[in-house]
Amino acid sequence: MPDRIRVLSVLVEDGPNTLSKVSGVIRRRGFHVRSISVGPSQEPGRSRLTLQVDHGHAEADQVRKQLERLVEVVEVEDLTGHEVHSRELVVAKVSASEVPSLVERGARVLDSGPSGTTVEFAGEGKDVGDFVDELLRHGIVDVARSGPVVMRRTA
Amino acid sequence: MVLQALEREGVELIFGYPGGANLPIYQRLPNHPKLKHILVRHEQGAAHMADGYARACGKPGVVFATSGPGALNLVTGLCTAYMDSVPMIAITGQVNSTQVGRDAFQESDVIGATSSVTKHSYLVTKIDQLPRVIHEAFHIATTGRPGPVLIDICKDVQQAEAESVPHERLEIPGYKLNGHVDLDRAKEAAIALATAERPVVLAGHGVLLSHAEEALRELAERAAVPVGTTLLGIGAFPVNHPLSLHMTGFMGTGWNLKAVQNADVLMMVGMRVDDRVTAKLADFAPQVRTFIHIDIDGSEMGKNVRPQIELVADAKQAINAILPHLPEPEKGRGTWLAQIDAWREEHPLRYTHSNGHLQPQDVLIDMYKRCRNEAIVVADVGQNQIWAALWWNYDRPGLFLNSGGSGTMGFALPAAIGAKFARPELPVWCVAGEGGFVMTAQELSVAVEHQLDVKIVLLNNFSLGMVRQFQDDFYGGVRSQVDLTHMPDFVKLAEAYGLPARRVEKFSEIAPAMDAAERIKGPFLIDFRIDPEANVYPIVPLGKSLNDFWEAPESNA
Numbered sequence A: 001m002p003d004r005i006r007v008l009s010v011l012v013e014d015g016p017n018t019l020s021k022v023s024g025v026i027r028r029r030g031f032h033v034r035s036i037s038v039g040p041s042q043e044p045g046r047s048r049l050t051l052q053v054d055h056g057h058a059e060a061d062q063v064r065k066q067l068e069r070l071v072e073v074v075e076v077e078d079l080t081g082h083e084v085h086s087r088e089l090v091v092a093k094v095s096a097s098e099v100p101s102l103v104e105r106g107a108r109v110l111d112s113g114p115s116g117t118t119v120e121f122a123g124e125g126k127d128v129g130d131f132v133d134e135l136l137r138h139g140i141v142d143v144a145r146s147g148p149v150v151m152r153r154t155a
Numbered sequence B: 001m002v003l004q005a006l007e008r009e010g011v012e013l014i015f016g017y018p019g020g021a022n023l024p025i026y027q028r029l030p031n032h033p034k035l036k037h038i039l040v041r042h043e044q045g046a047a048h049m050a051d052g053y054a055r056a057c058g059k060p061g062v063v064f065a066t067s068g069p070g071a072l073n074l075v076t077g078l079c080t081a082y083m084d085s086v087p088m089i090a091i092t093g094q095v096n097s098t099q100v101g102r103d104a105f106q107e108s109d110v111i112g113a114t115s116s117v118t119k120h121s122y123l124v125t126k127i128d129q130l131p132r133v134i135h136e137a138f139h140i141a142t143t144g145r146p147g148p149v150l151i152d153i154c155k156d157v158q159q160a161e162a163e164s165v166p167h168e169r170l171e172i173p174g175y176k177l178n179g180h181v182d183l184d185r186a187k188e189a190a191i192a193l194a195t196a197e198r199p200v201v202l203a204g205h206g207v208l209l210s211h212a213e214e215a216l217r218e219l220a221e222r223a224a225v226p227v228g229t230t231l232l233g234i235g236a237f238p239v240n241h242p243l244s245l246h247m248t249g250f251m252g253t254g255w256n257l258k259a260v261q262n263a264d265v266l267m268m269v270g271m272r273v274d275d276r277v278t279a280k281l282a283d284f285a286p287q288v289r290t291f292i293h294i295d296i297d298g299s300e301m302g303k304n305v306r307p308q309i310e311l312v313a314d315a316k317q318a319i320n321a322i323l324p325h326l327p328e329p330e331k332g333r334g335t336w337l338a339q340i341d342a343w344r345e346e347h348p349l350r351y352t353h354s355n356g357h358l359q360p361q362d363v364l365i366d367m368y369k370r371c372r373n374e375a376i377v378v379a380d381v382g383q384n385q386i387w388a389a390l391w392w393n394y395d396r397p398g399l400f401l402n403s404g405g406s407g408t409m410g411f412a413l414p415a416a417i418g419a420k421f422a423r424p425e426l427p428v429w430c431v432a433g434e435g436g437f438v439m440t441a442q443e444l445s446v447a448v449e450h451q452l453d454v455k456i457v458l459l460n461n462f463s464l465g466m467v468r469q470f471q472d473d474f475y476g477g478v479r480s481q482v483d484l485t486h487m488p489d490f491v492k493l494a495e496a497y498g499l500p501a502r503r504v505e506k507f508s509e510i511a512p513a514m515d516a517a518e519r520i521k522g523p524f525l526i527d528f529r530i531d532p533e534a535n536v537y538p539i540v541p542l543g544k545s546l547n548d549f550w551e552a553p554e555s556n557a
């Protein structure tokens, strides 16, 4: 990953404008979103975003600081360089009807039939990348990939 | 309900314009005689009036506009306030909540259009949200780093009947700008300043916003440190003070720029350190060992210049944290101050008094002699702005208002009107170029309607002067689309609006015209036809470092 990428975990208040405010700040400050995943947090009315952001020419810390200025943003944690668990999910359709080598790698078969097989795989970004490379050999029909969901390791 | 909530927030004055989507609010306005409403002639005018009002008295300015075009006409004014951290509340009408998103008549996504130029914004679709939203909005607009907050209220919400319950609780967990203070390194800052050989302090708008001018002066005098200000920081330090460096930045004074470029410790207080201050960033203050940056907004730290010492707090709090730690300044300080005096002699502000034309400085010097510092000057944008900044010796906050961050032409007249409403006891002078003036000239009607004692000084050079100068100086002398010979006769224009006016073409006519302006109560306009070739100096060529400033030719007068 290039050094300019920051990994941020952002707790936000749910609201009609929250996501557009967050993406607006990132765009306006010249940063670029590499990936984003959003889901409800354990606190009612709040969601957690996991963002990978390229901070471009700005100082690395600016992404966090600019997000913190938003009233919709409750908390930002910069996880870049920390010991974390990072998980991405990929769901793919391949034309092969048998995929033993994928299953060996840890893929789960979701369905299969004469036209092919649908599999899912979760793991670190790099493993997911390798898995997608492996899929190429089975005739990829379609791939859907999530951004990472990240959490600090238990101390 | 909206109006009651505004009364509770202490609002006395509203600048606004009605339309379909805010009619329910206007219908109830006559029932609230304590809320004085000023009907503007264009919504942009309302926003600048509210801005000028807020800058002049510190209270948030309040604006009303209808949906769609009405609200969108506010955008420039919101941006102007946002860039300069001015507290403002904009209340816009929105179509009925059931119609939102259907491209209803005069519907526009006002929140979307204003998000990047407001500190925060709300769309109110249910009546029970309203008390909380209004209370929060005032809190957010006025605390921490101030700024404009927009409240977009659906028409059905404005119409809804509900008991108006005061909302006192404030729970805004995401609002952090007001809370975060970091003064751990105040002592280091004090020692760095006192032990520096060649220290300089630059003061920005944050010093004015936090009323830190007294503390700053104490710090400067005790540490024997010279102080310059940004364009928006004018008034933070008296220009006549022996330690004053006057204005900094790419149109700052020569002795200021020399001091900044030779400083070894530079403390920047309540300022963003933008490109107009640094000129070429890589060459900004190249000898500085220790940058000290004070700002209430932590995101300013390192945004442009990476400080060695950061203090996150309002300017007053930060300076007061430094003061107790301040040791006796270095003995060698006299050499540095003497050096600055020498630069002041060598690079004074100068102009050539007469080359057959009226010079803008002639006008401003006469104005200053009359008013001293007992007046508010509101400048527009362009050459007129820089002349008005440099050729007065402002000694206090709140006397010089201008659009610094956004550089919005058309700001001056409406902002001067707003300032007059805020400070009726002080004379208000509006200084503008003819280009910017006509962008919002329709607001003359407001000045006449309310017989506001606003004196309008047009520095009429028959061109978009600042752009013309840039073309002459930095774009090979190609004059492109800057000619303004076809303009109204401003004396007749003023008369058409119902205010007296004069034209001045000669030096000898300045004083009588100014006398008339001062004698006559109510608005007055003077069309000063100045040297069309007059330029702003010093100036740093675009892309160059502060060292490379150009100066006015030596005066022979």
Ligand SMILES: Cc1ncc(C[n+]2csc(CCOP(=O)(O)OP(=O)(O)O)c2C)c(N)n1
Binding pocket: B380, B381, B382, B383, B384, B385, B407, B408, B409, B410, B432, B433, B434, B435, B436, B437, B459, B461, B463, B464, B465, B466, B467
């Ligand atoms: C709304 C807006 N449009 C364009 C500009 C760019 N601009 C900056 S200064 C200037 C010239 C201003 O001319 P005038 O108002 O006559 O004032 P002068 O410089 O002659 O004093 C222009 C066009 C601006 N600052 N604001």
